[in-house]
Amino acid sequence: MRMSKDDDFSGRFLQILNDGMLCLMTSVGHKAGLFDTMARLAPSTSAEIAKAAKLNERYVREWLGAMVTGRIIDYDPSAGKYSLPATHASCLTRAAGIDNLAMFTQYVALMGNVEDDIVKCFKKGGGVPYSAFPKFQEIQAEETARVFDARLVSDILPLAGQTDRLKSGIDVLDVGCGTGHAINLMARTFPKSRFWGYDISREGIGAARAEAKKMKLKNARFKIVDAAKIDDREKFDLITAFDTIHDQARPTKVLKCIYRALRKGGTFLMQDIAASSRLHENMQNTLAPTLYTISTMHCMTVSLAYGGEGLGTVWGEQKAKEKLAEAGFGSVDVKQVEGDMLNYYYVTQKKSNDL
Ligand SMILES: C[S@@+](CC[C@H](N)C(=O)[O-])C[C@H]1O[C@@H](n2cnc3c(N)ncnc32)[C@H](O)[C@@H]1O
Structure with missing residues (x-):
């Protein structure tokens, strides 16, 4: 060297x-x-x-x-x-x-653990499944607890414009809820509303239920559900998806399921990585090398492991809008929270004359 x-x-x-x-x-x-x-x-x-x-x-x-x-x-x-x-x-x-x-540096070791498997994927295609990341839910929970505790109720949720309705009582679903902290915080803040969290991870749902029990919540429920197989129809007034759509094996299908599960006029709040879909437009993004690395070593590969679309962490705003339109959503507002350089918040509604 x-x-x-x-x-x-x-x-x-x-x-x-x-x-x-x-x-x-x-x-x-x-x-x-x-x-x-x-x-x-x-x-x-x-x-x-x-x-x-x-x-x-x-x-x-x-x-x-x-x-x-x-x-x-x-x-x-x-x-x-x-x-x-x-x-x-x-x-x-x-x-x-x-x-x-x-705390973010823990992801370096988490991803280092699968380096050899990823190199095999470079040669043969396919992906590395969630089971190869045994500490993922734990680290993710530590990361998002800080963010949700500080910003969810005060800064993020108001972007959906549903605060008054949440106070009077509506039905809310969080797709890919992980360890459920977002649902539990919302359920505690809005006791008249009813909250569901769906995730494919047994470990995530187990931790979510344990936290809800500890917080003595009566209005938070969790279920192991593959988001691409959500069969609810017009059941929810608000659906949230925090940092989860780009990880999905079948994000197009998931967005369609979300659209179908919303009541007419219902709101979808999607938090996803703040980036452009065009590589050259990400040159000024301070975190871009980190994001493409996390994508290769985790987000893209877990999607490909299940024969998925492999959107990747940096699918970006243009692609996200394209996919939301494909699912049936009309106009989309892309918002940001002060001090949060990592995320865009996409806010959109189900058309009131649609199924
Ligand atoms: C990056 S984590 C985000 C978790 C949580 N929303 C948060 O912000 O802490 C992505 C989550 O998507 C879940 N997930 C991935 N594919 C899924 C699927 N097909 N159905 C349901 N959940 C899925 C994972 O298990 C994981 O908990």
Whole structure:
């Protein structure tokens, strides 16, 4: 391997290599609770940090080596003490809530686990199924809990324009509900409305039911359902789909099922990745390389694993509108939530004279 900084690209590439490794070490730090511990401590030695975090000192010291040379943690060599700057803690700790970026780095290891399977798919086609991602629901739940807790009721749901009706009592379905946190939060906020969550994941539905029970909700129900086989007709006033349509094996069919399941004039709120369907228009999208990677290593491949369309994470606005129109929806508003650079919120209605 050529390891020189002679030209711009090789220098940049060394940085990419370092940053990739730092992602993995950040994930380790997040899982081991090291950032949370360090945020509470005054400048400390590796032994003090390891003791406070109840971890093995030798591993902590090596991790600190990566963090210090990666400019994530500060080091005072004369005192042999390490500290996490407050500005870094504000985007690396659990206390940072929705601003915690460290939790995202867990996806690097999750996807690294299936690298060999993905390479086989490059050669033979097909895909890697959900069962190859045993930690997926757990990490996804951790990711979306932060977002839903901070924004669902206050910023996201109002985009559907249904708040008054939710207060008086309507029927709501969340398609691909995962571990059900969105449904449970909505059900708690709007006790007169009735909520259903459908997902194909047994693990997701199990966690959703457990949370609903813990929250003592009487108006939230969950069912294992393949979204492409939803057979409800004109049953719901509002249907939501958070970050799930592009993962589907049969998204076109799913959107048609959603259209059929809505009552006339009912609203569909679809959260999906903020991107263009045209590659060159994504050059300015800061997260584009991450999105195409997640697509290749997870979203596209799980769809292809079931003989699906393989839309991919970056299917984009133009394609999304095309698919919504194909399902029967009329005009579509594409909205964004302040501070959420990752998502578009598509809001559309079932025509009031349609089936
Ligand atoms: C990226 S996750 C989003 C989960 C949840 N909406 C959230 O925001 O936390 C996509 C979800 O779609 C579900 N899913 C994929 N294919 C499905 C299908 N055919 N029917 C129902 N759910 C499906 C997965 O099990 C997963 O929970």
